[in-house]
Amino acid sequence: MTPCLPVAPLSVLLVLFDDMRADQLDVLRETLSRVEDHAQIFDRAYVTTPMCCPDRASLISGGYAAPQHGVLSNSGSYGGAHRFDDGRTLATRLQEVGYHTALFGKYMNGYDALEPYVPPGWSTWWGWLDEQPWVGFEVVEGGSGPEGSGVGERVMYEAYVVDAQRAAALRTLGELGDDTPALLYLSFLAPHSPHTPAVGDAGAYADFLYRGGAFMEADLSDKPAWLRAWPVLNDEAQAATDLDHQQQLESLLSVDRAVATILDALAASGRLDSTLLILTSDNGMMWGEHRLFDKGYAYEESVRVPLLIAHPSLSPRRDSGLVAVNLDVPALIQRVAGLTIEGEGQDLSDRLCDPSAPARDLIQLQFWPATLPQWAAVVTDDHKLVQHATGEVELYDLKADPTESTSLHDDPGAQTLREQLSARLTPGLAFTTVALPDARVGEFYATTLTAWGGTPPYGFTLTRGALPPGLTLSAEGLISGVPTATVETSLTFEVQDASTSPFHGGPQLHGGALALKVGPAVTLAPKGCACDSGGGVVTLGLSAAAAALARRRRASRRSAGPLAR
Numbered sequence: 001m002t003p004c005l006p007v008a009p010l011s012v013l014l015v016l017f018d019d020m021r022a023d024q025l026d027v028l029r030e031t032l033s034r035v036e037d038h039a040q041i042f043d044r045a046y047v048t049t050p051m052c053c054p055d056r057a058s059l060i061s062g063g064y065a066a067p068q069h070g071v072l073s074n075s076g077s078y079g080g081a082h083r084f085d086d087g088r089t090l091a092t093r094l095q096e097v098g099y100h101t102a103l104f105g106k107y108m109n110g111y112d113a114l115e116p117y118v119p120p121g122w123s124t125w126w127g128w129l130d131e132q133p134w135v136g137f138e139v140v141e142g143g144s145g146p147e148g149s150g151v152g153e154r155v156m157y158e159a160y161v162v163d164a165q166r167a168a169a170l171r172t173l174g175e176l177g178d179d180t181p182a183l184l185y186l187s188f189l190a191p192h193s194p195h196t197p198a199v200g201d202a203g204a205y206a207d208f209l210y211r212g213g214a215f216m217e218a219d220l221s222d223k224p225a226w227l228r229a230w231p232v233l234n235d236e237a238q239a240a241t242d243l244d245h246q247q248q249l250e251s252l253l254s255v256d257r258a259v260a261t262i263l264d265a266l267a268a269s270g271r272l273d274s275t276l277l278i279l280t281s282d283n284g285m286m287w288g289e290h291r292l293f294d295k296g297y298a299y300e301e302s303v304r305v306p307l308l309i310a311h312p313s314l315s316p317r318r319d320s321g322l323v324a325v326n327l328d329v330p331a332l333i334q335r336v337a338g339l340t341i342e343g344e345g346q347d348l349s350d351r352l353c354d355p356s357a358p359a360r361d362l363i364q365l366q367f368w369p370a371t372l373p374q375w376a377a378v379v380t381d382d383h384k385l386v387q388h389a390t391g392e393v394e395l396y397d398l399k400a401d402p403t404e405s406t407s408l409h410d411d412p413g414a415q416t417l418r419e420q421l422s423a424r425l426t427p428g429l430a431f432t433t434v435a436l437p438d439a440r441v442g443e444f445y446a447t448t449l450t451a452w453g454g455t456p457p458y459g460f461t462l463t464r465g466a467l468p469p470g471l472t473l474s475a476e477g478l479i480s481g482v483p484t485a486t487v488e489t490s491l492t493f494e495v496q497d498a499s500t501s502p503f504h505g506g507p508q509l510h511g512g513a514l515a516l517k518v519g520p521a522v523t524l525a526p527k528g529c530a531c532d533s534g535g536g537v538v539t540l541g542l543s544a545a546a547a548a549l550a551r552r553r554r555a556s557r558r559s560a561g562p563l564a565r
Helices: 022-027 029-035 052-061 090-096 161-175 235-269 325-336 349-353 412-424 542-560
Strands: 011-018 039-046 100-105 124-128 135-142 153-160 182-191 275-281 307-310 317-324 362-367 375-380 383-388 393-397 445-448 459-464 471-473 478-481 487-496 509-519
Touching (some): 011 052, 011 325, 022 029, 022 039, 029 235, 052 090, 052 325, 100 161, 124 161, 161 235, 182 235, 235 275, 275 325, 307 325, 317 362, 325 349, 375 412, 383 412
Parallel strands (some): 011 275, 100 124, 100 182
Antiparallel strands (some): 039 307, 135 153, 275 307, 375 383, 445 478, 487 509
16 A cells, blocks of 8 residues: 555545536535645546446446446447446456445446346445436435345435435444445436436526637648538527536535535544545546537546546646546455556556656547547547547647647658557457448448457348348358348448456447348340330440440441442
8 A cells, every 4th residue: 555545455435427527527616615724636637438327337346447347338239238247347356355335326327227237236225217317216226245246126316416425334333343345336426317416406506608718620631521510500500509517516515515515524534544545437528628528538627537636645636648437446445445457447546646757648539429420539648649540640739738629640740649649559359340232132232340449350141130142241241142122221240359357258249230221133125125114215235235336337238239348
């Protein structure tokens, strides 16, 4: 254990927000006032996949990035709680060494399809069900051990959700033995939509107006093709968005009070000196920069999140070193629990005690969107390179251009840098074919499925649907043959690589659904006919045209008599 922190085991209060931007930390005034003399704030904290479920899976897995745990999105075949292998996680490992592990709030997207299931490793489970109002809602309450899952029960609450979470956490805290270390994981909904402010908080930010960063950027000529076509909001839409931003901030205020109250309870019970506070978010959020809203983009506002770590033994400061939050925070929790560190994270404990201790020199970023082109990126102290599945590239000098207004990817003076960063980019496996060319009955057809990242060689399979008669798929991804029947069909393909995940022991997997159309054969007109069924002229094939020309020549010779021969 590093000298500035107490000897393990320490309890951990892990506070996770949903969609909170890095620049919103100052909203939490009550919390900051409790920890201002012993909190460290990391200004360059990133999530490796800027989407709710992949990041939460990374935290709970113990610090494995999305390519290793396989939860690549919020839903579908490669996303959601059903995709996560929960047999051995940070929670089960902590339980095994005597921790009381408690979750209050959101687990992962798609948990509704699993409930009343309680994943292994949770002594106390208070699991939120998706798509509910913030007042009048149900949660699953229960518990489980490190060796297996549990079965909870639905419980109805009429209270405001943040108040109910706070009360549940305080109740569990009061039931802990004096010497029992705990992981209290408070997973709040704010500021995610519908971001309903508590009574009394509505209107608190009525005068707030955001126009920061590259807001509604006028010149997108240096951006990828899909973004260049993005519209500028009209006045009505912008007014609605401004109100949305105000309500997001207002929804944070109740959470601020809840965390402050829990910190006060820790202090009153004498547990504050043995508890490490970690406060962060699952991803950032675009607020109109480059004309974008929502999350899942490679730009700073989407991939950067707040990160505050506090303990009475720490010296307060701001840290500009790179942190991969969903990897490095689990590594830190393992360290303060006295566990051997597993996962892909870099332990932050040395950095907490010594700002000159080594920090990361780069972070790999990646996203597997359902509609927009996939992308992967690498960010360093000074630069960011973004590679899109379309082949398009973006390159930014983050020190000189922190709003990422001007991509340097075509700058002759930046080509060496581009090549250097490209060589360090190591994306996870992604299926990259976006469309299949049409086929035609009786004509030879050949097209090859594509993928990038992971560890080649790749193996392709058809997981849903049937190829049209006459076509086959090779393991290398070649679809070929001569179609024998017209058909329009939807096919789902999957690619796997040659890697072995250190988390679940299998290869990386990804896939997608594609449409394939086989049209009718091209038929030539009957011999001697130069008209279609409607009386129009048809275009003859080469052999038919030659035959017609020969017939005309023979006829002209007969009409000219013997001398013409």
